[in-house]
Amino acid sequence: MKKAIILVTVMFITAQLCLAQTDLEKNESTINNLATEMFNSKLASYIRLVAKDVTSNQSGYQLNFSLIAFKDSTAWTSAQNYITANNRFLRNTQVSLGIAHKAKYGDATAQVTFALTNKRDSTLFVYQDRQSDQEILNILRQATTDYYDKLVKGGMSATDADKKSSAGYLAETAFLADPDKNKPDKDFDDFANSEIKKSKTFVSSLTLKEAWLKQQQNFNDYAKQVQRRALWTLTPSASYNYTYPGFDKLGVGSIYLVSLDKNIKNNPLQLDIEGNLYFGQDSTKTTPNMDQRIAALSVGINYVINRNAKGESDFEAKFAGDFEHNWQGGVKQKTPDADLTIRYNIFKDFWIPLDIKYDSTKKGVFGYVSVTCNLSKSK
Amino acid sequence: MNPVTITAGILLGAGDATVNVFSHTVNYSHYFSAVSPGPWVLALAPGNYLVGIVGTCPPGGSVTINIAGIVSSVPAMPLPPFKTAGKFIQGVSITV
Numbered sequence: 063m064k065k066a067i068i069l070v071t072v073m074f075i076t077a078q079l080c081l082a083q084t085d086l087e088k089n090e091s092t093i094n095n096l097a098t099e100m101f102n103s104k105l106a107s108y109i110r111l112v113a114k115d116v117t118s119n120q121s122g123y124q125l126n127f128s129l130i131a132f133k134d135s136t137a138w139t140s141a142q143n144y145i146t147a148n149n150r151f152l153r154n155t156q157v158s159l160g161i162a163h164k165a166k167y168g169d170a171t172a173q174v175t176f177a178l179t180n181k182r183d184s185t186l187f188v189y190q191d192r193q194s195d196q197e198i199l200n201i202l203r204q205a206t207t208d209y210y211d212k213l214v215k216g217g218m219s220a221t222d223a224d225k226k227s228s229a230g231y232l233a234e235t236a237f238l239a240d241p242d243k244n245k246p247d248k249d250f251d252d253f254a255n256s257e258i259k260k261s262k263t264f265v266s267s268l269t270l271k272e273a274w275l276k277q278q279q280n281f282n283d284y285a286k287q288v289q290r291r292a293l294w295t296l297t298p299s300a301s302y303n304y305t306y307p308g309f310d311k312l313g314v315g316s317i318y319l320v321s322l323d324k325n326i327k328n329n330p331l332q333l334d335i336e337g338n339l340y341f342g343q344d345s346t347k348t349t350p351n352m353d354q355r356i357a358a359l360s361v362g363i364n365y366v367i368n369r370n371a372k373g374e375s376d377f378e379a380k381f382a383g384d385f386e387h388n389w390q391g392g393v394k395q396k397t398p399d400a401d402l403t404i405r406y407n408i409f410k411d412f413w414i415p416l417d418i419k420y421d422s423t424k425k426g427v428f429g430y431v432s433v434t435c436n437l438s439k440s441k
Numbered sequence: 442m443n444p445v446t447i448t449a450g451i452l453l454g455a456g457d458a459t460v461n462v463f464s465h466t467v468n469y470s471h472y473f474s475a476v477s478p479g480p481w482v483l484a485l486a487p488g489n490y491l492v493g494i495v496g497t498c499p500p501g502g503s504v505t506i507n508i509a510g511i512v513s514s515v516p517a518m519p520l521p522p523f524k525t526a527g528k529f530i531q532g533v534s535i536t537v
Contacts, residue, residue, distance in 0.1 A: 195496060198495050199470070228489070228534050231534075232491075238530050239531065285527075
């Protein structure tokens, strides 16, 4: 009952924090929106809140934040957010602070994650389609001239023909910008569609609207491809046991995350390799120590089961095998574990990961529920 | 001839904008990006011109366009920032 109350409370608080960002600047189809939840769990775009394993006796709370979150936090409600090569370090550095409540004692954990390779960040890529952009403008200019000439030849005065062809041009650009809201001048649109057939840049069977939508689609496809690029991080970490008190874990970890399937039409399929080397607490001893010398390796596959209409992941499953070796003398080695994590997006940035572990030592299956929320500017 | 100044503000550094200014007798083009931010100064004879603006808004950023040194424009200057990530297009009519 107590666990259920804690879970509901944590969900409520996290939901409030998630909903509080609805007034922030909104951008659709941004690349960060296309990140899988597993990617967010490795490197936060801005701020990430985690209530971990809230149903177990080893629950904990974690705050992850990118250093960039503090640099531009005052500008979150405006469009201004300068991220350049000069502050790339801030974007690629994450600090994690956590508290874990274990059965007998409590741990405070501090981690710093450096992204050694991060080719996914939306703020760092450059997309340019200069030739096609110029060709769109050339077609519009030529259609304006053709329309004007037709009107003058039809007996209209030069002044009126100029006004009408200019109005046709403005209507056409408004139509291209938002085809659902605006309608083109049909005569102008016919000239534009005739002109595009002479273009060497676009396929001649396309109308101008179709060519423009194709350019937008090219951008969206590029955005999806960016999200399938590699992420490699390095994370030194330390845990301080405030019950003893004393340090009970020091180590370094590294994560490599990459998509195995580069076809953007398919749901992302990601390979996640995580390695850790650390000195840890031998819990069989009653005094503070770091006698365990452990190398841990986790190899997993994460699959996005479902994406919403915008192409954003909202349901993921990851299957992983965990291996561990302890160099501490006189201890029995742990046998490999199997781990299934199901992440479901409840609403907005509010996720419920369910972690199901097969513990080969205890010969049992255990389930843990967490609650996460990603606070970000560009959603 | 009147000096007309066109400026583009590209936030985040990964966006761009191609701007054309044309009439029946002239056609000028300029490319704005983080490495070629302008401003672009044109000497135009008094009269009416059309302006075409096409570019890419970087994710999480924005592109702003302003045309100064003109009598009037439709729509009015400065244009509202392009904020939605992806391609954008805007037609403008100016009187110099």
